[in-house]
Amino acid sequence: MVSRNIESTSKVPTFHVIREVYDSSNAHERFEAELDKALEAKLDFIVIEPPRLGDETGRWIWVGNCLHKTAVATGVVSLVASLLWRDRPIIAAPACALSIFCTGLYTVSWNYDPCCQYQVENNDTVLEKLPLTDVSSPVILGYSPNSKTKYLHRSVSLLSAALCAWQIWRSYNRFVHSAGSG
Structure with a gap:
């Protein structure tokens, strides 16, 4: 969900x-x-009427959020x-591998896609303030810069790795030294 408060900003939100x-x-x-142009323009809100495009875009954003x-x-x-x-890296290694895999997949597939800076807007307070009188069952995307969250998940993944x-190195050294002395 986008944490955007239309009233708190002095500018009128841009939308397409x-x-x-x-x-x-x-x-x-x-x-x-048309969606690509709107995404590149970094508008505050993008209203998508065509159901197929709205569903595809919503799913793409959902999968990216899930990976993140x-x-x-x-x-x-x-x-x-x-x-x-500390002495059992076998417990942490699978979680670390999954974290690195998800971070890598996100980086390759979503990082450079302008769609990753949008979230499907579900906040009724925000939706009521948008001029949606003549729009039929839209999917609404709200702009939400995500550079901090990308750095967070990369940092957590790299730190865990x-x-x-x-x-693993410490356990290997212990194993080698204990095998050599025995």
Whole structure:
């Protein structure tokens, strides 16, 4: 959910409505091009009328959010497991691997997509303030800069990977030294 308060800003929120008008055989491509232009313009709100485009965009954002949250959660689990069970990297390693995988996938697929800076807006207070009188069942995207959250999940993943690698290295050294002296 976007934490945007329209009243707290002095400027009028910018928005664009992608109308569901099928005037040619390639209307869906036109809708996508219109969405791309609106995303690149970083408008405050984008209202998507065509249901197929709205559903696809909403799912794309949902999957990106899921990857981000999974990366952070598994990174934190890996960090906690590394701190609780210092001599057992096997407990933290799977969570760390999943965190690194999700972070990598997010970075490759979502990081440079302007759509990742939007969230599906569900806040009724915000929606009531938008001029949506002649719009039929839209999906509304609200601009929400995400550079801090991207740095958070990258930092958590890298920190958990570093701690996990250190634990594995330490365990390996203990194993080698105990095998050599026995």
